[in-house]
Amino acid sequence: MADLDAKVSTGKAAGAGVLIAACVSALVVNANTSAVTILLPAISQDTGTAVDTLQWAVTGYMLVGAAVIVTSGALGDVFGRRRIFLGGLLLFVASCVLIALSTAGAGVIAGRMIQGAAGSTILACGMSLLSVDSSGPAQMKAITLWGAASAAGAAAGPLVGGVLVEATGWQGLFWIDAAIAAACIPVTLLMVKESRDPNRSRSIDWAGTALIAVILVPLVLALSEGSDWGWASPAIISCFVIGALGVAGFVYAEKRVSAPLVDLALFRNLVLVGSTLAILIVAGTINGLMYVLSLYFQDPTGFAMSALQAGLATLPAVAVMIAITPLITPVALKIGPRQAVALGFLLSAVGFGALGFAKSSWTYGYFVIPLVVMAIGLGLANGPASSASTSAVEPEQVGQASGISNMARYVGGSLATAATATVYAAAIANHRAAGASDADALAAGLSRSAILLAIMAGCGVLLVVLLGRHRLHKVSPGATAAAYSHTVPVAAGD
Structure with missing residues (x-):
């Protein structure tokens, strides 16, 4: 009887195989995602493709991810x-091989979209x-490990x-990622049990998936090319109409579909x-900033850093976000979730705004x-927003709400990176045309990009109106840790 009570109190623990496969693959995917912006200058030099074009290696990845994740x-x-x-896993391995073997930017971009x-x-x-291989407190322990692996991958990626x-060479990242992902395949085959949802409709919303791409592709294209083609x-105009x-x-x-992509x-x-919207802004501003910083730090007229130095230079931002994870829920519970989100966006707007004064000196x-x-x-804005997105809906809607939030991460990353890249390139070109030195023009590009991101973060403060008086329940550290890459379903009262 004591053994039975212990099992009930701890729940069913996830098997070693599913823990290894899920956590290792999450670490690799997140490390790969955060590392690519550091690689862009090296890829540009090796393939002869302009960095502005290689921006699609970042935005294309997120655009396809937005359409596919749900x-x-x-x-x-x-x-x-x-x-x-x-x-x-097989598709990830294939995409890594395609990218590593590519001698032109088109192959890199195509591989990243598949990725x-x-x-x-x-x-x-x-x-x-x-989730299906575990239950109760043991399930949250498994999610904590998964979240920690995801966060560690995101932090370690640039370095x-x-x-x-x-x-x-830049190809090494993709060969190593392919090898690790390939190693997860036999582990999954031998040690992970199959599972399905017998109660779910077998209908798949292919039309919704395609239409997400129809919406996002022209918008990203317009944001990327607007300054060159003319707004x-x-x-x-056709891009916006199609969107x-x-x-x-x-x-x-x-x-009209029986199992819609989005309810x-x-x-x-x-x-x-x-x-x-808060999740979208967080993902967008992080990705936009990392894109321009990686270029600025490595530019010969900027800091002329090596890729390794640039990776180290961007590490404080990601490392601090992870370090404050244990403090997020207590702070949000103390001051309220909407106040935490507003304070978080206010702080981030101040940080971005300070970079808006960047000078070549x-x-x-x-x-x-x-x-x-x-x-x-x-970090303060992201945790409560991620928890609120699922705890504010009915239990049967938690899965759908989680899917919407995760899609928002990819949408925010693709749109904000495209917009930031455009502002960065346009500001540099305009200042050079006005007679500014290369160093001053580069600093102006960073400054204008930071101002755009500050405005986006400032808009996040206004979300307190929508968040209303929602009460945040105590959230597991695993859910908070995982929130940097994925919204974990959290029902009210959990």
Whole structure:
């Protein structure tokens, strides 16, 4: 009887196989994602492709991930989570090989877009496999490990990427990632049990998946090329029109399918809307900043850092966000979730705003405090928003709410990176045309990009209106840790 009581109190522990496969793959995917921006200058030099074009290696990854992440989870529920997870691993290995063998930017970009589908599938199905293989407090222990692996990968990515550029060339990252992902395949085959959701409709919303791409591709293209083509040009206007038609088509389609990608009725929940927008802004500003900082730090007229030095230079921001994870929930419980989100965005706006004063005379020391303030702010905003996005809905809607939040991370990253890259390049070109030195023009590009990100963070403060008086329940550290890369379903009262 005592043994039975112990099992009830601790829940079912996840098996070693599913823990290894899910956590190792999450670490690799997140490390790969955060490392790529550090590699862009080296890839540009090796392939002869402009960095502005290689921006699609970042935005394309996130764009495809946004379209696929919810669908991959649905495929796992219907056809088997292990089977779809294995498909994600195989696709990830193939994309790594394609990128590593590419001698032109087009191959890198195509490989990264395939990798976006693979990475989102691995994260979505890996989390599902952990959830169904465990229960109770033991389940949250498994999620804590998964979240820690994800956070560690995100933090280590720029540093690992920098080390590998100098030791093996930029291709080394993708060969090593391919090898690690490939090693997860036999572990999954031999040690992970298959699982499905027998109660879920077997209908897959392919139309919704395609329409997400129809919405995002022209918007990212417009944000990327607007300054070159002209914001009032027929091409840019056409992009916005196609995007708007895609939105109308998506709403029409989602109302008519039996198992919609997104339950549109959830958007009547203002707390969910506010928290999803907060998640979108956090993901967008982090990715936008890391993109321009990696270029600025490595530019010969900037700090002329090596890839390794640039990786180390961007580490404080990610490391601080991870370090404050244990403090986020206690602070949010003490001051309230909407106050925590507002304070977080206010701090991050101040950090970005400080970088808006960047000058060519600045040394690296000028960047450290703004980066730390920004990281604390975004970490404080992200945790409560991620928890609120699922705890504010009915228990049967938690999965859908989680999917919406995870899609928002990819949408925010793709749109904000494209916009930031455009502002960065346009400011540099305009200042050079006005007679500024290369160093001053480069600093102006960073400054204008930081101002854009400060405005985005400032808009996040206004989300307190949507978040209302939602009460944040105590959240497991695992959910908070995982929130940097994935929203963990958290029901009210958990």
